[in-house]
Amino acid sequence: MSHDSHAEVEDRAVFRSMMEGTAEDxxxxxxxxxxxxxxxxxxxxxxxxxxxxxxGGFPVDRLTHSLQCATRAHRDGRGETYVIMALLHDIGDTLGTYNHPEVAAAIVKPFVTEEEHWICQNHGAFQGYYYFHFLGMDRNMRDRFRDDPHYAACAEFCEKYDQSAFDPDYDTLPLSFFEPMLRRVMAKPLKRQPTSAVAA
Incomplete structure (x- = not known):
């Protein structure tokens, strides 16, 4: 075994099952x-x-929609964690075709408030108010959350920022504008997560 190969092995844990793990591992x-x-x-x-x-058939692509949603929230004076939630609220579209709000919510959860996480996780049902009835679905599906304390905040997010963010003529800020903000928000979780020491 070469010295380099030996060094690589030393930089990895040596257990074959977690029951064999040591403090060094x-x-x-x-x-x-x-x-x-x-x-x-x-x-x-x-x-x-x-x-x-x-x-996906929409007037603007999904990145433009995300940027426009974040731009509208930013220009409305929302805080950085809210704006980043708005920016990432549809990031789950690629891998979470059937549950994109939950995918996005899982990504932002460590970095946003409880209310912002709730908005992200449930915005799909609230956004449906604007189009579900055209697809033979219940546009009032969001009302199952009527008694939740975050209901009004999620309805507001969809009305002011999400459903209105499909305008190809809107002065949408570029991703480069939001990148420093995203890096600040994601630099450290708001509170320690149970799995924050290691991911296994």
């Missing part, structure tokens, strides 16, 4: 996890860019 894993977590914003931006050119 988990120190290695934790170190690598922290390094990986530090580049999360890069991966999120890369994935967000996959929405570029993906129209």
């Amino acid at each position: 988990w120190a290695i894993i934790s170190r690598d996890y922290n390094a990986f977590a530090s580049t999360l914003a890069d991966r999120v931006l890369t994935h967000l860019r996959l929405l570029d050119g993906d129209f």
Whole structure:
């Protein structure tokens, strides 16, 4: 075995099952996890860019819609975590075709408030108010959440920022404008998550 190969092995845990793990193994894993977590914003931006050119029949592509939603929220004076939630609310479209709000909500959860997470997770039902009836569905599906304390906030998000963000003539801010904001928001979770030490 070459010296380089030996060094690579030393940089990895040696257990074959977690029951065999040692403090040294988990120190290695934790170190690598922290390094990986530090580049999360890069991966999120890369994935967000996959929405570029993906129209799905809409008047603007999904990236433009996301940027326009965030732009409207920003110009309305919303805070950074809210704006980033707005920016990422549809990032789940590519992998979560049938449950994109939940996918997006899982990504933003560590970095936004409880209300902002709730908005992201449930915006699909609220957005449906504007089109479900054209597809033979119940446009008032959102009313099942009527008694939730975040109902009004989610309805407002969809009315003011989401359903109105399909205007090809709107002065939408570019992704480069939001990138520093996204990096600030995703630099550190608002509160420690149960799985924040390592991802296994």
